[in-house]
Amino acid sequence: MHIAILGNGITGVSAAIRLRELRPDWSITMISGESTYHYSRPALMYIYMGHMGYAETKPYEDSFWGQQRIDLVRGWVTAVDTDARRLELADGRELEYDQLLLATGAKPNKFGWPGQDLEGVQGFYSLMDLERLYRSSEGARRGVVVGGGLIGLELAEMLHSRGIAVTLLVREDSYWNNVLPDEESAMVTELIRAAGMDLRLGVELKEVLDDGTGRATAVVTSEGQRIDCQVVGLTAGVSPNKALAEAVGVPCGRGVLTDSSLRAKVPGVWAAGDCAELETPGEERNMIQQVWYTGKAQGRLAAEAMHAEAEGHALPTYDPGIWFNSAKFLDLEYQTYGQVGFHLPGEQHLVWQAPGKLLRIVHIDGRVVGFNAMGLRWRHLVCEDWIREARNVDFVLAHLEDAGFDPEFYSRHEPEMRRTFADQLAKQTEPALSGQEA
Amino acid sequence: MSSAKPFQLNDSDFTYDFDEEAGGFGVPYEVPAHQRTHAAPGEDEDPADHAGPSLLLRASLGMVVVGVVALLLQVSTGKLLGSWGGLLLGLVLPSVGTALYFWERYRHLSAGIKNDGVFFSGTRNRGLIGWLVGVGMTAFYVALYWFPSYLGYTPAVWDEYGMVSDVQVSGLTLLVDPLARLMTGAPADHWFAYTVLYTLAVVVFGVRMMMRYRNNPYQLIRTASVMFFQTGLAFVLPKLLKSFQQPEFYPTYFWPLKRDVLLPGDYGMNWTATEAAGQVGVWMLVFAGAMTFLATPVLTYLYGKRWYCSWVCGCGGLAETLGDPWRHLSDKSTRAWWIERIVIYSVLAVIVFLTGLLWLNHVRGGELLGGFGASLERHYGFWIGSMFAGVAGVGFYPLLGSRVWCRFGCPQAAILGILQRFLSRFRITTNGGQCISCGNCSTYCEMGIDVRAYAQRGENIVRASCVGCGVCAAVCPRGVLKLENGAGVLEEQRYTS
Numbered sequence: 001m002h003i004a005i006l007g008n009g010i011t012g013v014s015a016a017i018r019l020r021e022l023r024p025d026w027s028i029t030m031i032s033g034e035s036t037y038h039y040s041r042p043a044l045m046y047i048y049m050g051h052m053g054y055a056e057t058k059p060y061e062d063s064f065w066g067q068q069r070i071d072l073v074r075g076w077v078t079a080v081d082t083d084a085r086r087l088e089l090a091d092g093r094e095l096e097y098d099q100l101l102l103a104t105g106a107k108p109n110k111f112g113w114p115g116q117d118l119e120g121v122q123g124f125y126s127l128m129d130l131e132r133l134y135r136s137s138e139g140a141r142r143g144v145v146v147g148g149g150l151i152g153l154e155l156a157e158m159l160h161s162r163g164i165a166v167t168l169l170v171r172e173d174s175y176w177n178n179v180l181p182d183e184e185s186a187m188v189t190e191l192i193r194a195a196g197m198d199l200r201l202g203v204e205l206k207e208v209l210d211d212g213t214g215r216a217t218a219v220v221t222s223e224g225q226r227i228d229c230q231v232v233g234l235t236a237g238v239s240p241n242k243a244l245a246e247a248v249g250v251p252c253g254r255g256v257l258t259d260s261s262l263r264a265k266v267p268g269v270w271a272a273g274d275c276a277e278l279e280t281p282g283e284e285r286n287m288i289q290q291v292w293y294t295g296k297a298q299g300r301l302a303a304e305a306m307h308a309e310a311e312g313h314a315l316p317t318y319d320p321g322i323w324f325n326s327a328k329f330l331d332l333e334y335q336t337y338g339q340v341g342f343h344l345p346g347e348q349h350l351v352w353q354a355p356g357k358l359l360r361i362v363h364i365d366g367r368v369v370g371f372n373a374m375g376l377r378w379r380h381l382v383c384e385d386w387i388r389e390a391r392n393v394d395f396v397l398a399h400l401e402d403a404g405f406d407p408e409f410y411s412r413h414e415p416e417m418r419r420t421f422a423d424q425l426a427k428q429t430e431p432a433l434s435g436q437e438a
Numbered sequence: 439m440s441s442a443k444p445f446q447l448n449d450s451d452f453t454y455d456f457d458e459e460a461g462g463f464g465v466p467y468e469v470p471a472h473q474r475t476h477a478a479p480g481e482d483e484d485p486a487d488h489a490g491p492s493l494l495l496r497a498s499l500g501m502v503v504v505g506v507v508a509l510l511l512q513v514s515t516g517k518l519l520g521s522w523g524g525l526l527l528g529l530v531l532p533s534v535g536t537a538l539y540f541w542e543r544y545r546h547l548s549a550g551i552k553n554d555g556v557f558f559s560g561t562r563n564r565g566l567i568g569w570l571v572g573v574g575m576t577a578f579y580v581a582l583y584w585f586p587s588y589l590g591y592t593p594a595v596w597d598e599y600g601m602v603s604d605v606q607v608s609g610l611t612l613l614v615d616p617l618a619r620l621m622t623g624a625p626a627d628h629w630f631a632y633t634v635l636y637t638l639a640v641v642v643f644g645v646r647m648m649m650r651y652r653n654n655p656y657q658l659i660r661t662a663s664v665m666f667f668q669t670g671l672a673f674v675l676p677k678l679l680k681s682f683q684q685p686e687f688y689p690t691y692f693w694p695l696k697r698d699v700l701l702p703g704d705y706g707m708n709w710t711a712t713e714a715a716g717q718v719g720v721w722m723l724v725f726a727g728a729m730t731f732l733a734t735p736v737l738t739y740l741y742g743k744r745w746y747c748s749w750v751c752g753c754g755g756l757a758e759t760l761g762d763p764w765r766h767l768s769d770k771s772t773r774a775w776w777i778e779r780i781v782i783y784s785v786l787a788v789i790v791f792l793t794g795l796l797w798l799n800h801v802r803g804g805e806l807l808g809g810f811g812a813s814l815e816r817h818y819g820f821w822i823g824s825m826f827a828g829v830a831g832v833g834f835y836p837l838l839g840s841r842v843w844c845r846f847g848c849p850q851a852a853i854l855g856i857l858q859r860f861l862s863r864f865r866i867t868t869n870g871g872q873c874i875s876c877g878n879c880s881t882y883c884e885m886g887i888d889v890r891a892y893a894q895r896g897e898n899i900v901r902a903s904c905v906g907c908g909v910c911a912a913v914c915p916r917g918v919l920k921l922e923n924g925a926g927v928l929e930e931q932r933y934t935s
Contacts, residue, residue: 034456035458037458040874040875042874042876043874043877046876046878049553049555050553050554050555050557050558050559051556051878051881052557052876052877053557056877057876057877058877059877059894061771061772128454128456161554292874292875293872296871324870324871326916326917328916330550331549331551333916335917377917380870380871405869405920406920407908407911407912407921408655408921409659410656411655
């Protein structure tokens, strides 16, 4: 059995490693035009800022792949014959496969802005993007970053680290406010401004202006203001990279359509990670998950499902588990567990704040459903247990220390948090009680 | 490929020719300072952005320049040299200036991880300046051990009829002479000068370390600890003991790192041999024995080897302060890990064997080895004590990272490491599934541990070489790593994945 994996990001690599664990006898080929070896995509920013070299971003030594008998092919796949189960690379090489895993990731959104394809205008996702940014930021005095999400702020921080002035255009009235609750959003907004970045809230991109040679020279905002700049970052989210799948006749929706075992709609083809759209019967929308750990989990699951299919076992299905994520906004760390910002019916919030720190507990009728921590480190597995077990807020408040993950000697805030939360909780339960009585 | 349709990705992706072997994108174009602006267009630009270095920054650099010039003039002309004025101008002034510079430079930056541009710096990545610093530091150690006259200390010369020339003191050694006389009541030698420079390096670069990690109490307290132990117990106390005619005892070093405290007779400190040493000598011997055989296992069980290696030890102290700019140069490959284990445990085996042999020889009245015993001891001293620990261990900071000796050579670290690996509560725990494999932890691990390899699998890190500096946990952008004194080897551990 020969498995071809298209893409060597975290999804492809997780699939390849899991496949090798399960099947010493299969041959595995991982193909990517971006790089021969897997590197950590979230570390791209650190190369640009000089925290690491490219070599440092590779999570496995180069010799690892040979030891694991995972063949690496550097090249762009341009054609797939899903009937004959063959694929073709841009340089003419051909490869036969028995099963094909599409782990082609995502690509930055471009919403048809005039000038969006000029030189100096780009998203930030790949090594290609990093190379472009290296070139376009040479000698640049100002960069404009469009989009108020994580990657937008990362890109802003990157430019800022090289002494390039940054303007951030954010459609919302507060940074990343469609995901972050008000208090968290306000903290980050303040931080961005304190760092000396020019943050424009409630402002969108109208067009990018050409300097006459095909290079970006300025942007015009929705308010009609012109901002001179040499770099334009488009970071308004990413979409599944389904171009190849679509071209070779693999059915796609927003992404490559798969069942809950990550099988695509064509025999012998699977899809996982950022590019996959999982059909979720009964749900309003199919599931597209595009964060690091879901890519990792889906890659593993695809491997396990291929193995199960070959063995004639029932196929495992993808369980998204309890949501979590983390990020670092400039110097501020952020972790989220469970359902925060989901606007669930009946949800109530407990918020403790201190300078540069915040802890939020979201609960429904006293049962915790989510946590946000800013400037604090919290234990993933403890939070997950509490949420899965739908622990009572009182229990959580009594065991706050169990969730702390800050380094030694950091000041402990639990007693203060406990007082704050207890006060807030008392206020929340009073009207509820009177409501019941009425 | 009949059924395949033609397909084009992004044109620019096809022209992309990233050379992986070259290892990256090179050093970026730096925006000249006068072009930098963080003010919004149309708004008045903040004049502070164009004001250049602050007054204090200029003043501190001025102090360094004046101090270095004063030092060079003193050494070349001999004027002021050996006076308090000379010491203040030539040594204290540039040291205070350097410390002030670090303080002022980092004070205005937001508290957080400050690694911007580390990989673009030639000084910190084996560029020309990096090599020059490495060669310079190596030369300093070669001079210290074998050619002390370059540091201003020319030993007395004897022939068969008696002394031909007396000790001659000049240069750097003469510079610190007033301090030596004050502290020890005796003139300075090159070792005194070395200890002064070493302590200054720990303190001055300790200020830098503290400013860089001022958001992190663990780093602040730990750095204060190495500064205290170096200054108080590895400099002031031993020198004062000397002034009271007592043995020059370093309570922060014990066997096998400082082998002579437990070597017999003439090879060792010979604590009880002289009348003068007497009771104090016995007490020191008991202390040294207790540190090696009692404190080491107990403290390592409770806190891991970090209680010593990154909190107390002078070698570790220098690595954590002066060595910090080069911590990322440690080799993270599995090959380096293999070499590490072979070399460090070989050194341990040699010193254990040597100590045993010398004691046996001592008990047998020297009949076993004769003059050969002294020769063995000298060879160990030359190859391990001087070449490895000094020349390579510190001299190669800018080339191989700050912990070459601690990782590959130190027999103390070897023992602590075995204890830590098999009999300690200490471990670095990882936070569930939060790791994004970015590699900041591995990059900034001075001991060359591939921390990420564990973190991305959600495994605890229990490695013999980990000195518990805590920098991996500090640089992690996702809050994944935590140094913990866990429940221990005998009890069930909570919250591991």
